[in-house]
Amino acid sequence: MELLCPAGNLASLKTAINAGADAIYLGLKDDTNARSFAGLNFTPAKLAEAARYTHSQGRKIFLTLNTFPKPGEEGRWYRAVDLAAQAEVDALIVADISLLEYASNRYPHIPLHLSVQASATSAKALQFYKQAFNIERAVLPRVLSMKQVRDLAKEQVVDLEVFAFGSLCIMAEGRCHLSSWVTGQSPNTGGSCSPAKYVRWQECGNERHTRLNEVLIDKSSLDEQMGYPVVCKGRYCTKQEQQGSFLLESPTSLNTLSLLPELHQAGIASLKIEGRQRSPAYVEQVTRVWRQAIDTLLNNPQEFNVRRDWDQALAKVSEGQITTLGAYERAWQ
Amino acid sequence: MSSTLKYSLGPVQYCWEKPQVESFYQAVAASDIELVYLGEVVCSRRRQLKFNDYLDIAHQLKDAGKQVVLSTLTLVEARSELAELKKIVDNGEFMVEANDMAVVQLAHEQGLPFVAGPDINQYNLQTLQFLHRCGMQRFVMPVELSANWLKQVLQHKETLGFEAEVVGYGHLPLAHSARCFTARNMGLAKDQCDTVCSRHPSGLLLETQEGQSLLRLNGIQTQSAACTDLQDFREEMTDLGVDWYRISPLGPESLDYAMALIRGEHAPRPELACNGYWLGQPGMNNLSA
Structure with missing residues (x-):
């Protein structure tokens, strides 16, 4: 082994x-x-x-x-x-x-x-x-x-x-387009998932906003330990549940x-x-x-x-x- | 370069109840759509329709003069799924659409022609030519690729010997997982999911915490929240050598969209549209043609 x-x-x-x-x-x-x-x-x-x-x-x-x-x-x-x-x-x-x-x-x-x-x-x-x-x-x-x-x-x-x-990776690898959906680049086409140049962190009061190509994929407290921002590990809402949560996977x-x-x-x-x-x-x-x-x-x-x-x-x-x-x-x- | 663009209907991605599926395909049979893809492509736990039900619909569509292709599962995990896929490939009458390399192999072993669906990793001409030698008659461009990509690949279209299809309309399949997001969202385990995805016949919309519509959960599949709409690029598609414009159905109203395009009219725009991938941009973008 x-x-x-x-x-x-x-x-x-x-x-x-x-x-x-x-x-x-x-x-x-x-x-x-x-x-x-x-x-x-x-x-x-x-x-x-x-x-x-x-x-x-x-x-x-x-x-x-x-x-x-x-x-x-x-x-x-x-x-x-x-x-x-x-x-x-x-x-x-x-x-x-x-x-x-x-x-x-x-x-x-x-x-x-x-x-x-x-x-x-x-x-x-x-x-x-x-x-x-x-x-x-x-x-x-x-x-x-x-x-x-x-x-x-x-x-x-x-x-x-x-x-x-x-x-x-929670998606079948090699067939995941979530990164290119938001940034235009995916592992398959651009050589990386969530290319660093599209990632932006913003401090807003006591919150940190994580943006990928300006799309807000997460809001967290300033002291929260964060993973590398990817679309599948963001916090989102549904019509029923307006509180942002990890609806796909948490970091x-x-x-x-x-x-x-x-x-x-x-x-x-x-x-x-x-x-x-x-x-x-x-x-x-x-x-x-x-x-x-x-x-x-x-x-x-x-x-x-x-x-x-x-x-x-x-x-x-x-x-x-x-x-x-x-x-x-x-x-x- | 190519003759006129023709219109196809992609497989239903969602979990619809059987009567709804049957009435939908009755309407399809009565429409002018030439080519119809049919079958479960997302989850083998959806058993609203079984193989024989799909075959019955396939025959009805064939009798109505349609070309019918049996579409197959995108993510293959269990041995039981392979057995089901083999049954579909061995149907003896209809061509299949492979969305996983397992089906490419099954068709190739039998010497049967196949369509390489949008979830086959076909990112360059040499790969398409290899698949063509294995029996591929037509390929559907992976949804994240662009007009520029097609331009390079279809440079000598007339010599290639296979057709090209583009997903022109519908929510785009972006990813597939072992996890069922719909069941998880309803607090259910995947093994006891009770095909709860049938309660979301056009998926479950996810928004960012600023209210931006981003994704759509459809069982183990994650789709784009927006609906791609490439109707303004059909002339370009024809020039590039695209043979088929695929309409991925959201519901019966998608047939109105298809019929409008077939009649040469403008079809109604989706409420939330996107076309970024076609333009070589982030898929979620929507720019005017």
């Missing part, structure tokens, strides 16, 4: 490796990945350096190419695949059909992981990508219950990777520590930690806890219990400081 950790820069990558990550995923400094934020990600030279360092430590490195090539600009995405091949990355995380086609034709030796942005949630969808592009692994969208994950794993179409911890993070034995038993190949946009301190904290948890489990699966200090450590770095099992737990749905 692989522990796969995010890196937004070399410092995070080294921290993650030091804290016990088995593999690292990262993106280039452009819109070929869905965490295209200023000051984040890797230039081609840094990618090569990151790959050398990761391999010198006996770990693996995956390049995330999880956006969709734009008509007339496809070359940027193809070049990213070429760069990854030169850097000898261990896998490519890809969502777009044309890009999977390019990578599987040009570099059949590089393993392909189907990105969560491809939104494949069933055995049939996985079979499509397996037969067409020989994908080795798929990252599951955060829409399946634990039972559905188990059922899918039993089909053994490809290896499965699941989100274990981090910011919680919570996903934390599946308590599901670890079940995920292991289901044969999940990899546990993904979300957060390429987060600080090295976050990466360090989360990686360390998950390393300990996985090692504890593998040592003695029967006796596994979530330690309180693990949960406390994770809660500290969670969005809104509240964690949930999300869709894995039927009651959440």
Whole structure:
């Protein structure tokens, strides 16, 4: 069971490796990945350096190419695949059909992981990508219950990777247009959800107003701990209920520590930690806890219990400081 | 470039009771709409109509001279849903619209043609061409894309061998979740939802705390609060090579909208309209043509 950790820069990558990550995923400094934020990600030279360092430590490195090539600009995405091949990355995380086609034709030796942005949630969808592009692994969208994950794993179409911890997307990934509805840019088209340039905080008396492209998505008290503003975690009203409330989801993070034995038993190949946009301190904290948890489990699966200090450590770095099992737990749905 | 723009009716996105659905499609059968998409696309828990009920309606529409396409679920989670989708794909008579890659695979395995619906991730020409080689006969542009995107993709339309469709009217499907927002809003668990979404036959409107209409909850689907209306851009669509203008029904009155356009008249404007996506802007924007 692989522990796969995010890196937004070399410092995070080294921290993650030091804290016990088995593999690292990262993106280039452009819109070929869905965490295209200023000051984040890797230039081609840094990618090569990151790959050398990761391999010198006996770990693996995956390049995330999880956006969709734009008509007339496809070359940027193809070049990213070429760069990854030169850097000898261990896998490519890809969502777009044309890009999977390019990578599987040009570099059949590089393993392909189907990105969560491809939104494949069933055995049939996985079979499509397996037969067409020989994908080795798929990252599951955060829409399946634990039972559905188990059922899918039993089909053994490809290896499965699941989100274990981090910011919680509550919509089927890769098919969510909420960000572009308000800002014109979505993860698919613009490389990020709720691009920072559209976010504005306003202090009004003892309230903080959060605006996304001038749309008021939340009102909070000044001392309230806020997550990164996204449309699905705003406070809204209905005709019946004029008091603003979290009608889709509140700012919570996903934390599946308590599901670890079940995920292991289901044969999940990899546990993904979300957060390429987060600080090295976050990466360090989360990686360390998950390393300990996985090692504890593998040592003695029967006796596994979530330690309180693990949960406390994770809660500290969670969005809104509240964690949930999300869709894995039927009651959440 | 292309011949004239034709009009299609998208699948009903909402949970309507069976008599309402049946009378709606009787009116459709009597209309001049050429192409009709039919079927449950949002939630498999909605069982107001079953597969055979939809097939009956499909036959009535076919007898009335319509092209009929069976539309399918957008978010596939359970094995039971796959079995139901296989039954639809194997119907032996009508083409299907895939809204998830599972249905693309099911159709491809059987060597059957299909329509790639708006929720298939088709963001460039190479992807469309790949899907075409798998059997795709027509694609519906993802709702967040624009006229400029189409211009690039349809540059050599006549050589492509497949048709293009644009959602011209209706509340736009923006996202799908495992969570049922309507049930949650009514204080019900998803597994005991009693298809409470049927009480919101055009979705549940969400407003910001400043009273701006923003979203519309429709079970596990989140829609745009505003209704897209691209009637002023039909000439541009024709020039670009768009074959079909899709009307996503809000209710029986959507047929009046369709009929007005078919007659070459202006249709009544929605109260809250949007066209931003078509213009390459935030989808919620509404600009004059």
